[in-house]
Ligand SMILES: Nc1ncnc2c1ncn2[C@@H]1O[C@H](COP(=O)(O)OP(=O)(O)O)[C@@H](O)[C@H]1O
């Protein structure tokens with residue numbers, strides 16, 4: 257019921273439906289969930305769905321972007337502070353954790369938390385107690401913690417940038433949001449749903465996708481996932497005079513972006529600052545590789561094997577470069 261009124265998880269692909277089933281199951285379990293996935297894959301939407309499908313749905317859902325909090329303020333933002341705790345603390349604050357009482361706290365980009373904040377979060381997860389900044393006693397609050405990250409937390413834990421003990425606490429349950437390119441048929445479905453939503457929102461006549469637009473949506477790799485797709489549809493919906501969207505302008509733009517600044521502007525020596533010759537050369541080569549691979553992927557509509565052929569490169573060598581620069585692309589062998 258709530259799902260239909262507040263959250264709409266679109267996508268009929270088996271891959272995504274498996275995730276939806278996991279979301280329903282996790283909503284019933286009152287444990288922390290670590291939500292992983294590339295940018296724009298719906299991590300926050302999944303967190304909201306878990307909250308609104310859970311027994312906590314009539315209590316607050318409090319989303320926090322940890323990456324947007326400054327190191328010096330993160331603890332007082334999360335755990336609150338007493339009056340006079342620091343110069344600007346004119347009044348006491350309950351913090352986001354206090355705001356979420358009885359409900360769910362969603363920590364996005366959890367990998368960006370400072371070491372100190374990680375320690376406080378770990379303590380809270382262990383015994384549900386915390387202290388406000390600037391003293392006061394131990395406080396207790398009933399809050400479910402969901403976290404998300406697009407970083408490789410295992411790798412960060414291995415290199416000691418993220419606490420291992422915190423990672424173990426957080427990923428009791430873990431949910432991986434698949435990239436849009438891994439979700440057969442969903443891009444098209446999402447595009448159609450977005451068009452419907454837009455005509456309601458703007459109270460304008462509905463528009464549909466021209467066969468060429470549809471073809472592009474199916475074949476493009478969507479490195480920015482659902483968010484990128486929504487943006488493209490939104491822009492085209494507003495800017496195109498045609499009731500049938502071909503996505504011609506967006507297609508040109510995405511291709512131009514794929515070429516990258518280095519290839520369009522030319523590289524200037526001063527851009528390398530005072531890097532020595534070896535470092536400057538390595539940077540230039542990396543810049544070239546990234547631009548080249550992006551361009552070939554764009555020409556091949558995101559198909560890695562085809563892009564490798566266009567580049568006259570071995571499939572596995574080309575695939576390595578795609579992964580090195582995290583350029584996405586579809587892998588028909590994995591499908
Ligand atoms: N399965 C989906 N169905 C409908 N909209 C989606 C879906 N996945 C993502 N979105 C939309 O895409 C955008 C990005 O989602 P978001 O949850 O913010 O991604 P992330 O947090 O992973 O970057 C939002 O507007 C969200 O509503």
Ligand SMILES: [Mg+2]
Nearest residue numbers: 296299300364
């Ligand atoms: Mg997000």
